Amino acid sequence: GQNIDQPTEMTATEGAIVQINCTYQTSGFNGLFWYQQHAGEAPTFLSYNVLDGLEEKGRFSSFLSRSKGYSYLLLKELQMKDSASYLCAVRDKAAGNKLTFGGGTRVLVKP
Amino acid sequence: GAVVSQHPSWVICKSGTSVKIECRSLDFQATTMFWYRQFPKQSLMLMATSNEGSKATYEQGVEKDKFLINHASLTLSTLTVTSAHPEDSSFYICSVETGTGGEQYFGPGTRLTVT
Numbered sequence: 600g601q602n603i604d605q606p607t608e609m610t611a612t613e614g615a616i617v618q619i620n621c622t623y624q625t626s627g628f629n630g631l632f633w634y635q636q637h638a639g640e641a642p643t644f645l646s647y648n649v650l651d652g653l654e655e656k657g658r659f660s661s662f663l664s665r666s667k668g669y670s671y672l673l674l675k676e677l678q679m680k681d682s683a684s685y686l687c688a689v690r691d692k693a694a695g696n697k698l699t700f701g702g703g704t705r706v707l708v709k710p
Numbered sequence: 711g712a713v714v715s716q717h718p719s720w721v722i723c724k725s726g727t728s729v730k731i732e733c734r735s736l737d738f739q740a741t742t743m744f745w746y747r748q749f750p751k752q753s754l755m756l757m758a759t760s761n762e763g764s765k766a767t768y769e770q771g772v773e774k775d776k777f778l779i780n781h782a783s784l785t786l787s788t789l790t791v792t793s794a795h796p797e798d799s800s801f802y803i804c805s806v807e808t809g810t811g812g813e814q815y816f817g818p819g820t821r822l823t824v825t
């Protein structure tokens with residue numbers, strides 16, 4: 600199976616940068632996804648990495664190192680609305696290409 | 711991406727009754743949809759994969775006779791929680807998978823409370 604670890608909670612200041620790390624173990628890696636989930640709502644897709652390197656999308660960037668089983672989501676110029684949970688999910692060929700989610704990292708942005 | 715709707719958005723039912731949740735893919739023909747459950751302050755757990763025109767595939771530990779899934783068309787999948795109990799109270803979310811990367815797009819979720 601997959602083992603996906605991410606910190607439980609992080610706090611940052613408005614305007615700052617926060618980096619959320621995710622480590623995983625999988626036998627048939629086939630993509631890593633980041634989702635944002637506000638309290639009481641469903642997750643929304645943020646980014647996808649399948650090759651090593653950095654993917655940038657506006658204020659959000661995601662990095663992947665397959666050899667290290669490691670990814671991070673970088674949130675720049677933090678805004679109050681960025682307070683949410685951020686879920687790391689891995690797609691595994693050995694598990695029928697289903698997504699397995701980490702426990703999520705709750706980010707609190709303070710003024 | 712894909713636009714996915716769910717109905718109802720929330721429901722309260724009595725213990726022992728059944729509840730049906732609908733998931734619709736509004737702009738994408740989905741041969742496969744996914745059903746997840748999320749308990750408070752926990753992550754999403756996949757319950758089953760819904761396959762259009764065939765039987766759903768359930769994850770280990772999920773009772774197929776309790777959580778009935780029907781995927782009768784390319785735009786609609788339903789999840790029926792039968793003989794609901796308070797421990798079934800949860801946030802149920804469906805998704806469709808699009809794109810070459812396999813990213814999933816989620817419906818808004820259905821909050822079920824069983825009293």
